[in-house]
Amino acid sequence: PDAAAIAAAEARNGQLTKPPGALGRLEKLAIWMGGWQGTDKPTADKPQIAIFAGNHGVTAKGVSAFPAEVTAQMVANFAHGGAAINQLARTFGARLDVHALELDRPTADFTEGPAMTEAEVVEALRRGHEAVSPDADLFVAGEMGIGNTTSAAAIATALYGGFGWAGRGTGVDDAGLRRKEAAVAAGIEKNAALMGDPLEVLRCLGGREIAAMAGAILGARMARVPVILDGFIACAAAAVLEKAAPGALDHCVAGHQSAEGAHARLLEKLGKEPLLNLGLRLGEGSGAALAIGVVQGAVACHSGMLTFAEAGVAAGA
Amino acid sequence: PDAAAIAAAEARNGQLTKPPGALGRLEKLAIWMGGWQGTDKPTADKPQIAIFAGNHGVTAKGVSAFPAEVTAQMVANFAHGGAAINQLARTFGARLDVHALELDRPTADFTEGPAMTEAEVVEALRRGHEAVSPDADLFVAGEMGIGNTTSAAAIATALYGGFGWAGRGTGVDDAGLRRKEAAVAAGIEKNAALMGDPLEVLRCLGGREIAAMAGAILGARMARVPVILDGFIACAAAAVLEKAAPGALDHCVAGHQSAEGAHARLLEKLGKEPLLNLGLRLGEGSGAALAIGVVQGAVACHSGMLTFAEAGVAAGA
Numbered sequence: 001p002d003a004a005a006i007a008a009a010e011a012r013n014g015q016l017t018k019p020p021g022a023l024g025r026l027e028k029l030a031i032w033m034g035g036w037q038g039t040d041k042p043t044a045d046k047p048q049i050a051i052f053a054g055n056h057g058v059t060a061k062g063v064s065a066f067p068a069e070v071t072a073q074m075v076a077n078f079a080h081g082g083a084a085i086n087q088l089a090r091t092f093g094a095r096l097d098v099h100a101l102e103l104d105r106p107t108a109d110f111t112e113g114p115a116m117t118e119a120e121v122v123e124a125l126r127r128g129h130e131a132v133s134p135d136a137d138l139f140v141a142g143e144m145g146i147g148n149t150t151s152a153a154a155i156a157t158a159l160y161g162g163f164g165w166a167g168r169g170t171g172v173d174d175a176g177l178r179r180k181e182a183a184v185a186a187g188i189e190k191n192a193a194l195m196g197d198p199l200e201v202l203r204c205l206g207g208r209e210i211a212a213m214a215g216a217i218l219g220a221r222m223a224r225v226p227v228i229l230d231g232f233i234a235c236a237a238a239a240v241l242e243k244a245a246p247g248a249l250d251h252c253v254a255g256h257q258s259a260e261g262a263h264a265r266l267l268e269k270l271g272k273e274p275l276l277n278l279g280l281r282l283g284e285g286s287g288a289a290l291a292i293g294v295v296q297g298a299v300a301c302h303s304g305m306l307t308f309a310e311a312g313v314a315a316g317a
Numbered sequence: 318p319d320a321a322a323i324a325a326a327e328a329r330n331g332q333l334t335k336p337p338g339a340l341g342r343l344e345k346l347a348i349w350m351g352g353w354q355g356t357d358k359p360t361a362d363k364p365q366i367a368i369f370a371g372n373h374g375v376t377a378k379g380v381s382a383f384p385a386e387v388t389a390q391m392v393a394n395f396a397h398g399g400a401a402i403n404q405l406a407r408t409f410g411a412r413l414d415v416h417a418l419e420l421d422r423p424t425a426d427f428t429e430g431p432a433m434t435e436a437e438v439v440e441a442l443r444r445g446h447e448a449v450s451p452d453a454d455l456f457v458a459g460e461m462g463i464g465n466t467t468s469a470a471a472i473a474t475a476l477y478g479g480f481g482w483a484g485r486g487t488g489v490d491d492a493g494l495r496r497k498e499a500a501v502a503a504g505i506e507k508n509a510a511l512m513g514d515p516l517e518v519l520r521c522l523g524g525r526e527i528a529a530m531a532g533a534i535l536g537a538r539m540a541r542v543p544v545i546l547d548g549f550i551a552c553a554a555a556a557v558l559e560k561a562a563p564g565a566l567d568h569c570v571a572g573h574q575s576a577e578g579a580h581a582r583l584l585e586k587l588g589k590e591p592l593l594n595l596g597l598r599l600g601e602g603s604g605a606a607l608a609i610g611v612v613q614g615a616v617a618c619h620s621g622m623l624t625f626a627e628a629g630v631a632a633g634a
Contacts, residue, residue, distance in 0.1 A: 017394050018401055019382065019487040023603070024576055024596025065336065066631065073630040077334050082623025084335055091617045092610070170336035259341055278592070278611070279341025286340070293409070293610025294595070300408045306399030313390040314383065 001035030001224075001250070009034035009042070015307035023301055025275075026294075029253065030302030033295065036226045036251050037137060041303040044296045047094040048136035048225075049285050050216055051078060051085060052128060054101045054209035056147030057109035061183045063150040065171045068106070071146045074284075075100045078144075084282055085142060088289035092296065095136070099127060101208035110154060111186035114194070114204040116211070121199075124208040128215025132223055138295060139220045139227045140255070141213040141234055142285020146170075149260060150180045152236035154187045154205040156262060158195045159243050160269055167232070167261030169281075198243040206237070213237035221251050228295065230288035231258035231281065235266045242270060253295075255288030256280060318352030318541075318567070326351035326359070332624035340618055342592070343611075346570065347619030350612065353543045353568050354454060358620040361613045364411040365453035365542075366602050367533055368395060368402060369445060371418045371525035373464030374426035378500045380467040382488045385423070388463045391601075392417045395461075401599055402459060405606035409613065412453070416444060418525035427471060428503035431511070431521040433528070438516075441525040445532025449540055455612060456537045456544045457572070458530040458551055459602020463487075466577060467497045469553035471504045471522040473579060475512045476560050477586055484549070484578030486598075515560040523554070530554035538568050545612065547605035548575035548598065552583045559587060570612075572605030573597060 009031040014020065021027065033042035053075050059068045077083045078098045089096040101124060107115040116124070132139055145151075149169035156165040166180040187205050194200040202211055214237040220227045229235055229252050241248040254272035257264050259281040267274060275294050280287045308315045326348040331337065338344065350359035370392050376385045394400045395415045406413040418441060424432040433441070449456055462468075466486035473482040483497040504522050511517040519528055531554040537544045546552055546569050558565040571589035574581050576598040584591060592611050597604045625632045 016401075017391070017399060018599050022487065022597065022599040023401060024598065026595060026597065026607075070631055073628070074334070077623060077628040077630055080623065080628065081621075082334060082628045084333075084340060084618045084622055087617035087621040088614050090621070091613050170339065275595070276593070276611075278343060280339065280343065281341065282335050282339040290343075290611065290614045293614065294593070294607065296408050297405050297607045297610065300404035301401045304398075304404040304407070305401055306394060306397065311390070311394040311397065311399045313394055314387055 002038040005038045005040055006031060006035040008040035012040050013302060016305040017308055017311045017313050026298035026301060029295060029298040033226055033299055036224050042299050043137045044299040046136055047092060047138040047292050048133050049089050049094045049140040049142060049289055050097045050099065050131040051142040051144060051285055052099045052101060052209035052212035053103060053144040054207040055103050055106035056145055056151055056207050057106045058111060058150050058183050059147040060109050061111060061179055063180045063183055064146045064169060065176065066146050068146045071144055072103045074144050083284060084286050085284040085289060088286055092289065092292040094292060097131060099131060099212065101127060101212060107207050110205050111183050111190055114191060115206060116203050121203040121211050124211035125215035128212030129219035131216050132219040132225060134223055136225050138292065139225045140230065140285045140288040141216045142230055143209045143213060143233050143283055145207055145209045148207055148210065148233050150183050151205055151207050151210060152233040154184045155201055155236040156266055157184055158188055158201040158205055159198060159239055165262045198240045202240045210237045214240050217241060217252065227252040228255040228288040228291050230255055230285045231283060232260040232263040232266060233283060235270060239266065239270060255291035258287060319355040322355045322357055323348060323352040325357035329357050330619060333622040334625055334628045334630050343615035343618060346612060346615040350543050350616055353541050359616050360454045361616040363453055364409060364455040364609045365450050366406050366411045366457040366459060366606055367414045367416065367448040368459040368461060368602055369416045369418060369526035369529040370420060370461040372420050372423035373462060373468055373524050374423045375428060375467050375500055376464040377426050378428060378496055380497045380500055381463045381486060382493065383463050385463045388461055389420045391461050400601060401603050402601040402606060405603055409609040411609060414448060416448060416529065418444060418529060424524050427522050428500050428507060431508060432523060433520050438520040438528050441528035442532035445529030446536035448533050449536040449542060451540055453542050455609065456542045457547065457602045457605040458533045459547055460526045460530060460550050460600055462524055462526045465524055465527065465550050467500050468522055468524050468527060469550040471501045472518055472553040473583055474501055475505055475518040475522060476515060476556055482579045515557045519557045527554045531557050534558060534569065544569040545572040545605040545608050547572055547602045548600060549577040549580040549583060550600060552587060556583065556587060572608035575604060
């Protein structure tokens with residue numbers, strides 16, 4: 001971030017017609033946006049949402065409440081404007097791009113070996129990296145991929161250890177949750193030799209849409225575009241970057257805390273405080289998209305308010 | 318609310334292209350909006366924010382970090398578009414009306430007797446009641462009034478008993494906070510004979526802008542316009558109605574939890590779970606205005622998404 005822009009934004013914040021600190025976290029958000037955008041008057045009127053879709057070999061293990069065909073069906077739904085993310089994008093004036101990543105070629109079942117080859121994971125990272133519009137002033141990466149909460153749980157387990165990273169995803173029953181836990185354990189065991197390297201964790205246990213989200217978050221960093229992180233799966237993608245290079249997520253804010261069981265714990269590992277906590281667990285970038293409104297409010301106040309001097313208002317004691 | 322509309326909105330919610338419950342609290346919000354608007358496809362594209370401003374005799378007791386002149390100065394700032402609420406109203410497409418209520422005639426100092434006469438409180442209630450636009454599909458009542466966190470603390474103390482309802486408001490120091498606590502205690506003692514009747518509590522300890530907010534919340538109820546409650550002062554106004562007629566706030570949702578000390582406790586008394594918790598403590602309706610974006614997102618998803626059948630997506634197991 002730009003230290004001079006942060007200092008200028010902080011100075012501006014101190015002169016606006018409000019008691020010091022009265023806009024709470026909105027003030028910090030706006031200053032942070034200014035730092036990444038390199039200005040004391042940040043904007044958030046060109047948000048971009050990119051959704052990445054991928055299919056997962058591990059669905060063969062019965063880890064989802066929905067059939068794998070739903071990934072492609074939902075991509076069609078995105079194209080027709082019928083999904084939740086379409087409505088949220090419209091509400092907050094965001095550009096929405098959908099990237100279907102070889103849906104007819106699922107990743108390999110990670111309980112039997114690496115989910116992707118090196119060429120596959122690099123291609124997915126590249127697709128994500130190139131998806132970030134240079135015009136965007138705020139970026140959200142979302143996903144669609146039946147089976148991908150199992151993949152995300154495996155990544156979190158590999159990165160942080162411990163148990164209980166698998167959750168109910170789109171709504172599996174107890175038996176389904178046990179199958180998810182078994183798949184995670186099997187995936188870690190099968191790929192054990194490679195689990196010390198975060199990028200190998202991504203290749204072995206991730207999916208194309210998860211790798212693409214990681215690539216996009218990195219791409220946004222290069223372009224100095226602030227990012228709102230979505231839920232459990234997006235944060236698993238982000239966690240790979242943070243493990244590989246601590247500080248890699250400094251340009252990211254957590255949009256929300258999902259109802260997916262282990263998301264709160266993952267946010268804690270990332271040191272991110274969510275902006276919203278409304279029980280969403282949909283994916284598609286929906287929680288982060290909803291948080292675009294909060295960031296827009298923060299930036300509008302910071303960049304649009306008059307100072308005490310401009311407005312002729314007496315400052316406090 | 319309209320039971321048939323609620324049933325229809327619930328049925329619609331169950332058919333939308335998402336796992337059941339995956340939009341969390343947004344689903345409940347949209348159904349609630351539908352109930353009050355009498356439709357299974359509620360809207361939130363005509364939000365109205367009304368700010369009421371009033372001055373308080375109790376400022377003579379040194380209860381604020383700002384001089385009383387700031388009330389009028391901020392009203393001028395609202396008119397020139399320089400305040401936080403102007404930016405938030407613009408961000409979420411809300412109509413913004415500002416009602417300055419006899420700023421050159423502060424209420425009487427409630428530590429020495431009733432703050433308002435009967436005629437004064439009735440006039441303020443009327444101003445609020447009439448402020449609600451019949452066109453609005455969502456309503457926010459905000460306030461500006463140097464000294465009014467002291468008035469709100471006195472109301473909360475009278476309605477619910479106990480101690481510690483006074484907080485730091487716009488930022489008083491320890492001595493200022495002790496003066497606020499003393500003023501609250503003196504106000505309750507001086508007006509003790511009338512504290513059994515919530516509307517007398519409003520008259521004796523409130524202010525014109527607080528009474529107007531109560532009138533506006535009631536006016537919105539008559540017009541079946543859903544309301545987003547703002548912070549501590551707005552909730553003190555609302556609490557008068559709830560005490561007078563339990564259920565009077567069923568058309569209201571809590572927009573946010575303010576950083577003003579006792580707001581969380583007041584929300585608990587009202588049985589309201591806040592949508593946001595971002596440390597705001599500005600007033601002007603700002604926290605509720607920020608929550609307009611959340612309601613717009615909820616309603617957009619509910620009313621705009623396709624059903625599984627419409628989108629050709631397979632439903633879950």
